[in-house]
Amino acid sequence: IILVGQSGSENSAxxxxxxxxxxxxxxxxxxxxxxxxxxEESESEGDGYISIINTAGLLDSNxxxxxxxxxxxxxxxxPGPHAILLVINVKARFTEEERAAVKWIEDHFGSxxxxxxxxxxxxxxxxxDKTLDEFISESDHLRHLKDQCGGRYHAFKNNxxxxxxxxxxxxxKIEKMVKENGREHYTNDMYRExxxxxxxxxxxxxxxxxxxxxxxxxxxxQYQMKWEWDCLYSLLGQN
Numbered sequence: 001i002i003l004v005g006q007s008g009s010e011n012s013a014x015x016x017x018x019x020x021x022x023x024x025x026x027x028x029x030x031x032x033x034x035x036x037x038x039x040e041e042s043e044s045e046g047d048g049y050i051s052i053i054n055t056a057g058l059l060d061s062n063x064x065x066x067x068x069x070x071x072x073x074x075x076x077x078x079p080g081p082h083a084i085l086l087v088i089n090v091k092a093r094f095t096e097e098e099r100a101a102v103k104w105i106e107d108h109f110g111s112x113x114x115x116x117x118x119x120x121x122x123x124x125x126x127x128x129d130k131t132l133d134e135f136i137s138e139s140d141h142l143r144h145l146k147d148q149c150g151g152r153y154h155a156f157k158n159n160x161x162x163x164x165x166x167x168x169x170x171x172x173k174i175e176k177m178v179k180e181n182g183r184e185h186y187t188n189d190m191y192r193e194x195x196x197x198x199x200x201x202x203x204x205x206x207x208x209x210x211x212x213x214x215x216x217x218x219x220x221x222q223y224q225m226k227w228e229w230d231c232l233y234s235l236l237g238q239n
Contacts, residue, residue, distance in 0.1 A: 002081045006087075011055065015052045019041075037073055086101050091126050103148075116177065121156065125157035
């Protein structure tokens with residue numbers, strides 16, 4: 001799951017709620033692009049794992065930082081994400097960057113990326129007597145954004161982060177979307193190029209790769225992607 005949003009702190013808070021623990025910091029230096037893309041994972045409510053890639057403040061970074069963060073995102077989400085969550089704080093000013101967010105995602109991740117995107121509204125507990133549907137209906141921009149994402153959206157109440165039912169609801173929506181997308185993760189030219197780099201590295205360093213394969217079978221999940229990450233970080237030097 002890739003988190004995209006205007007505010008790094010909102011992304012981090014959403015990621016922590018999904019994982020059920022505080023692993024993402026709420027703030028980071030605006031100029032520090034190297035820490036602006038992080039990944040963490042946790043066991044899911046059922047079988048398997050949830051992997052969260054937090055692209056903190058991607059939409060309000062400068063262009064050079066955006067390219068760096070985008071490449072880091074490819075590294076951490078390889079071979080491709082099952083979902084992209086566009087995080088929107090209902091109590092913050094709705095910015096021009098957020099209005100154009102889906103187009104930005106399509107421009108950089110590919111035209112089909114919106115099929116894998118869900119709007120995630122945070123702090124909906126602060127809407128008071130207004131429902132989220134009413135909140136969305138009052139804004140032409142939000143209605144358009146929702147339509148661009150196939151009508152998919154979800155709400156998080158940040159005043160009760162221990163409420164796992166809101167996380168289960170989100171994961172159910174992601175699972176439904178994954179089924180609609182043929183249970184395939186998203187891919188595009190960036191991820192195909194990443195696969196080419198990995199395949200090339202496997203061929204050039206067969207003995208070392210075999211050693212990594214053996215270690216991957218006996219070490220924990222945190223170690224499993226080390227080979228791929230080492231190969232893919234070469235992407236960052238090419239852009």
